[in-house]
Structures are given as C-alpha cells and as structure tokens.
Amino acid sequence: MATSETYAAGAAAAPKPFITAERVVYLLLFIGLVALPFFSKGFFVFQVTKLLIYAIAILGLNLLTGINGQFSLGHGAFYAVGAYTTAIMVEMMGVNYMLTLPVAGLICFVFGFLFGLPALRLDGIYLALATFALAIAMPQLLKLSPIEHLTGGVQGVIVFSDTFDPEVPFGLPFDPGTWTYLFTLFVGAFLFWLARNIVASRTGRAMMAIRDNPIAARSMGVNIALYKTLAFGLSALFTGVAGALSAIAVKFVAPDSFTFALSIVLLVGLVVGGVGWLPGALIGATFIVFVPNVAEEISKGLSGAVFGFFLILVIYLAPQGAGGLLRAGVGRVKRLLGSR
Numbered sequence: 001m002a003t004s005e006t007y008a009a010g011a012a013a014a015p016k017p018f019i020t021a022e023r024v025v026y027l028l029l030f031i032g033l034v035a036l037p038f039f040s041k042g043f044f045v046f047q048v049t050k051l052l053i054y055a056i057a058i059l060g061l062n063l064l065t066g067i068n069g070q071f072s073l074g075h076g077a078f079y080a081v082g083a084y085t086t087a088i089m090v091e092m093m094g095v096n097y098m099l100t101l102p103v104a105g106l107i108c109f110v111f112g113f114l115f116g117l118p119a120l121r122l123d124g125i126y127l128a129l130a131t132f133a134l135a136i137a138m139p140q141l142l143k144l145s146p147i148e149h150l151t152g153g154v155q156g157v158i159v160f161s162d163t164f165d166p167e168v169p170f171g172l173p174f175d176p177g178t179w180t181y182l183f184t185l186f187v188g189a190f191l192f193w194l195a196r197n198i199v200a201s202r203t204g205r206a207m208m209a210i211r212d213n214p215i216a217a218r219s220m221g222v223n224i225a226l227y228k229t230l231a232f233g234l235s236a237l238f239t240g241v242a243g244a245l246s247a248i249a250v251k252f253v254a255p256d257s258f259t260f261a262l263s264i265v266l267l268v269g270l271v272v273g274g275v276g277w278l279p280g281a282l283i284g285a286t287f288i289v290f291v292p293n294v295a296e297e298i299s300k301g302l303s304g305a306v307f308g309f310f311l312i313l314v315i316y317l318a319p320q321g322a323g324g325l326l327r328a329g330v331g332r333v334k335r336l337l338g339s340r
Contacts, residue, residue: 033185037178046249047289049181052188053245055285058269059195059278060238066276067199068231069211071124074131076262077138078108078236080255082243084142087157087253088150097159097166097248101187104244105237112236116229135263142255156254159247166248184245191238195278198234207231239266272314274323283322287314 033052037045061075085104089095095103115134122130142151151157160166165176172179198204206227209217218224247253265288272287273280295306318325 030185030189034182037181042175042177045177045181049177049184049249050246051282051285051289052181052184053242053249053285054266054269054288055281056188056191056245057239057242057266058273058281058284059191060235060242061266061270062273062276062278062281063195063198063207063238064231064235065270066274066278067204067211068207068228070119070228070231071128072131072235073128073260073263073267074134074138075235075239075266076258076260077134078112078239079243079246079262079266080138080142080253080258081111081236082108082240083247083253083258084151084157084243085240086244086247087159090159090247091157091161092150098169098183101241101244105241108240108243109233109237111240113229113233115236116232119232120225120228131263132260135260139255139259142258151255154255156252156257159251159253165251180249184249187241187245191241192278192281195238199278203227203230268311272311272318272321274321274326277321277323277326280321280323 033048036048040048057075057079060078061072064070064072064075082104085107086097086100089100089103090097119127119130143153144151145153166180166183168174168176168179174182199208206217206222207230209220209222210224210227214224269281269284269288271284273282273284291310292303292307295310296303298306320327
C-alpha cells in the first residue's frame, strides 16, 4: 500500500509543465522585440541593438558575480578583445562576420580562463583591483606599436570599409540596420537560453555553492579552482560575443572606446538589473542606454549629475535591483491573496 511519502516523492519527481507563466512572458517579450524594428525608426532600432549588446555583456558579468560570487571591474577588457577579434577577422582576413562570433567567444573564454588562474589567489577587494588593472591596461595594450598593424593603433579599425554595412544573408528583405538588430536579438536569445541552462546544471549549482559557502562546497567535493576559473572563462565568452556584436553594429573599434568607464557601465547595469537574476540584464541595459539620454535632455551641462541622481534613486528604492523589487512585489501579492 502506497504511503503519503510515496505520493510526495512521486509529486516531486513529476516533470514541470512545458507551458509556464514565466515561459509565456519570455515568449511575449521575444515576439515584441522581433516586431519592434518594423514599427520604429532607424536610430531607435540602433539604440535597442546597443541595449541588447550590453544586456549580453551584463549577462556574462552576472554569471561571474551574481552566480559565482567573484567581483570584476575589468569586463571592458573582454569586451574589447571580442570587438577587435571580429574587426580584424572581417576587415583584414575577409571572414564572414557571423563566423567571427564563435571565434571571438572562444578567444575570450581562453583569455578569461587564463586570467582566472592567478586570480584564484585573490578575493574580494583584491580581485577587484586585479580586474581594475586589466581594464586600465587594455586600451594602452591595443595602442602598442608591435601590434599596430592589426589594431590600427590610436586610429582603430573601420569594419566593413568596403561594403559600409554587414551583408544581409539569403536575400532577406531587410535593411542592414534591421538585420543587425534581428541578428543580435537571436544571438542574445540563444545566449540567455544557454546561461539559464548553465545555471540550472551541475556546473551552475557548483558555482552557486562556492558563492554561498566555499568551505562547505569544498567539503562536498566541489573543485573550487576549476569552477572559479570556468566561471571567469564563461563570463568572458559572453562578454566577448557582446563585443563582437558591438563591432558589427557600430562598424568601428578604437582603443579609447574600451576604457575603464565601460567596465563601470556594465557593473551599473548589473546592479540595477539585480545581481544573480539573469533577466535583469535586459533591465540594466535599458537603464544604461536610455537614462543618460533622459539626463541630457533634462540638463546638458549637468547630465552626469542628473544620471547620478537617477542611479541613487534606483538604489534607494530597489537596493537589490529590479530582481529584488520584482521578488518583493510577487511575495506581497501572494501574501495578499493568501490572506483572503
């Protein structure tokens, strides 16, 4: 005779339904984003393209900081490596721009993994200082004379100098701006799906265990060194792909485009969206793309101060970012419904 424990175990083992409220929301958001360029003007489409690119980079930073608990002030360097990889392959090697994305991601993965090895000895503020040094050094390294024939030195590299725009494949009836947006959207959707699966996998659980309690994780057999360096590599991969997409969208790369300010912008997007909440990357990217424009419209001379005010206001109202605010709202609604 089956006991209540048996029924409980069966219920726990039952697969989740394929159609959930969360998946419906994601689907509706994706459909809305696909339709956006057909109802918007060209410059706004370009802005949203940049938004999606930043969201991918913030997603990568979230894997490192939000999921694994390692702090980075140097992700602008990985962004730069991805952008220059695509620019060099397209402009100097004649490689199709779509084929450069996996190469940029792989190079950045190796770069991030190798950087993560010495970073194993560092933690907290010391790791932040090491990544800060990486972000500061990258623009100067890109200007070095021995590699100037590849990077273009201070002048940078113009991407698509012959065609001026990325080629629309298969004769699709899109203008280059719309195609770049849709291409970025589909790449971003794939990377978001990949990130969610990584977090839900054994690798993701190991990363979160290290974040929550490294000593307990080690006692359970988690290889701390492996998963910390793997987190750096995966985070760099996502950010490098974002940099590659930026080179395709902007059609120009230069060392001064990848200063320390870029790393700070990505960090701001991470905090605003919610540390550890993957969908928050889109909200954080929206903040860093559009709020500066709003601040400049309010006051051109004090746009930085206005932006700072908005940022302080967001942190005050939502100290845990958009993710924490959403969780608090959902919890409040559940309590209200439960009390009735």
